[in-house]
């Protein structure tokens with residue numbers, strides 16, 4: 001598969017270049033030059049396939065020109081020791097649980113695949129890679145887990161001090177080995193700025209092969225399409241069209257759903273559900289795209305004012321607003337509406353949702369008000385509710401159980417390097433190998 005830059009169509013890259021560069025040199029985003037279709041025969045029998053078989057087939061269809069089937073199978077085997085089950089919530093609505101991976105958020109699907117495919121390519125060269133990643137919470141945990149002890153790769157995570165949940169912080173700061181956490185006295189935007197500056201610094205680039213693990217990397221986008229196929233496989237026997245509601249921030253998740261659709265997955269419609277950071281729902285309504293500074297909400301992993309994958313979402317529809325709106329509807333909700341949805345689903349179905357999941361649930365209900373057709377609704381659950389335990393317990397007025405995987409973290413001492421939001425301090429840490 002050949003990739004091109006959204007800013008300069010003639011700027012091309014191989015899969016390996018697209019993965020290790022993350023961004024094209026003109027600061028566009030990498031997009032597949034053409035999108036191959038999944039085979040009809042595979043779709044006809046998809047209900048009999050496991051998650052790993054589906055992931056293998058989708059990867060082979062997209063990347064088979066560059067990696068052999070058996071290499072793909074070993075990448076998938078290594079990445080996925082967890083599943084993406086659907087659970088019935090109302091007679092027609094199902095939740096797609098994407099939190100069964102090591103960090104208990106959907107970002108594990110992207111991070112684990114990215115780590116496995118990077119180490120596949122590294123086996124063929126002798127490059128040492130340093131991954132830099134800024135996180136507002138869930139990305140750092142997934143990337144840390146994904147790359148933990150992967151030979152030839154070290155990971156440096158920057159996070160804003162005091163602005164991630166206790167559990168999220170423990171996920172970043174307790175692994176050690178090849179994972180280093182830097183606690184920045186500043187905001188998430190400061191962390192992101194430091195990472196961007198590092199990529200532009202000639203001395204750092206001379207010393208390391210720097211790579212990015214944020215959601216603009218094509219190696220995170222591709223694997224996020226797997227679970228749309230897997231959800232369809234589980235629901236196919238109901239014989240109804242499927243509508244996906246996606247809780248969105250940077251719009252990597254939704255873009256991956258659209259990729260699956262463009263590959264031939266039968267999807268009736270997508271719902272882009274956001275909190276008050278609503279640039280995309282407003283664009284869908286009016287045709288005008290006006291990114292804004294981000295607002296703080298209780299679904300904080302979606303507090304993104306200027307979504308980095310918006311350009312990709314548009315490009316999948318040939319930059320034609322009308323085509324986007326035929327396939328994607330947008331809704332946004334405030335914190336009060338989000339909490340009300342959490343209580344409603346807990347009351348009616350005894351099901352506990354994180355606030356991001358609640359936004360997606362609410363989006364589906366809103367869509368149903370104006371679309372009475374007979375369809376199966378699927379809302380994506382992007383994180384386990386225990387990752388946001390204080391908010392969830394306050395909202396539901398009830399104690400919830402913390403899974404063992406998260407509970408055990410709370411007793412491990414955190415290890416981080418404290419740093420002011422200052423590029424020279426960051427650079428000197430990196431130049432001195434952090435020690």
Ligand SMILES: *Cc1c(COP(=O)(O)O)cnc(C)c1O
Nearest residue numbers: 138249250251252253301382383
């Ligand atoms: C990252 C994240 C999102 C947003 O996903 P995007 O791909 O950025 O749109 C939603 N929910 C949770 C829990 C997340 O961690």
